[in-house]
Amino acid sequence: MMEQIWFPLLITLQIAIISTITVGVVGIFISYILARRDFRGKWFADVLVTLPLVLPPTVTGYLLVIILGREGIIGATLYNMTGRTILFTWEAAVIAAFIVSLPLMVKTTTAAIEAVDRDLEYAAYTLGRKELETALFITLPLAKKGVLAGVVLSFARAVGEFGATLMVAGNIPGKTNTMAISIYSAFQTGNDELAGLLVIILVAISLLSMAATAKLLSSWKI
């Protein structure tokens, strides 16, 4: 019983934390470009990033299976390099969580960066500061509330991710059975006690992360 609780909890947190860190870094970069640069095909980049938000997770999962499979662009390269496939591993679950939570990060962070007064950035440039320095020390600190909101949403989405994860990582006990998937299979097999316990833990994680966010936000004046 303990093993049936501990493993899903740890693997879920592992997947969600790695995915959220990656989404945070990549998302901030993409958001800055979308908010502050004009380039050809910007609308397409925007649509591409947002797509997983509107697609059913099973569709996203199916597309990922095609790309990550041994015949797919990424899957084939990885197989040639390492001799193993990524499908049905916890790493595949990280990729699925990353793809489905990226739009949440990008949407909130782009809006937050766009809301920063451009004159502040221009002022920094006229004071001799490069664009990267300005982005790191002026723009992002002023957009931090939006960035935090994006990170929290992405984490929540990664913890609760079900459809795409099931498609790319399966439900392999002791390997890829995350909380959300374990709850479903416990419920299916009539193990109501386990399902209930897992549900309580998941709700507790959600409440804790919300409370921590609220506490952090209230300590920020700007």
Added chain:
Amino acid sequence: MVGIRVDIRKRYYRKNDDKKRGIEPAFTLDAKFDAGNELVVLFGRSGCGKTTTLQCIAGLLEPNGGKITVNGKVYFDCHKRINLPVQQRSLGYVFQNYALFPHMDVKKNIAYGLKGLSKDEKRTRVQEMLHLLHIEGLEDNYPAQLSGGQKQRVALARALAPKPDILLLDEPFSALDMVVRMKLREMIRQIQRELNITILFITHNHVEAFTIADKVIIFHNGSVQQTGTPEEVFYHPNNSHVAELVGLSNIFEDAIVHEDKEMHKTLMLKCGDLQVVANKPENKLTKRVSWGIRPENLLILPLQGNCCIQGENLFHAHVKSVVNKGASKVLVLKIAEHRRLLMAEIANHPFEEMEIETGDECLAKIQRNKIVIF
């Protein structure tokens, strides 16, 4: 060469592909002027190209053609394909909304542009700037805790801290109240004398332009109309756009000049059926000119009994409305026989003595020595 030399063009199109399709640009900026170590006011209505010019000088916008040099250093040269990044131009820029970094206190804001200095040197420089702008004691405050005037002083301190070659101010005082604005105008003049650098100052307020400028550059519709000392542009505008901008509200365009051979010092200006006598200016006039008179130079006289109107440049007028300007009143007058509207400004006291109200009749005298011909 000390100072700034600007000769740039920038085109704006309504739609992105208008240029390819050969459609004329919606707005063209054509700015040409130079200035030494003095306080130069760029003056004009909103949308006339002042801010665009300043942003091109700063490197925040790229002109389509021309050249910008500051203290002999080329900032932009279309032919040589030089476009120095903002960071490498030695300039201070002050924004209308101050643009102070809200997450940094005053001393960090001021020190932000200081690079390559030790901690002690930075501290000394910040203290110097606090002293120069008379804001000692505010260094630990955050921008949100400052008044508008204090914010603008901090913004000036921040812009001046790295010892720029040129200071650019974009309508810096327009959000401030009268008293603070007057103090800061005096301060900016003092700073210019003390640091002896070129300052470009944008405003659309002609009182401000007049009180602080060593030199005024007048913009209208994207191009420089006139350059000169405040006295030159305010008293001798060279066209009706400039005249209107500097407060000559009563303008009569396209007047025919009749020169009287016997009278060497006077001439007649005929504009439709309105005819006035004016002093002959020193420079030679074309056949058709424009003329104008400031509202404060229009004399208002009460109508006395039924006596007939006689006298030079004296007109029978109908008071259409009276606008209170605080210390004075502005009267909108309609000259009876000419259907022309005139604006007259009178101080409160003489106005009260005349007992004139809206709807009354009065006499308006256009003083010939106050007529400006351009």
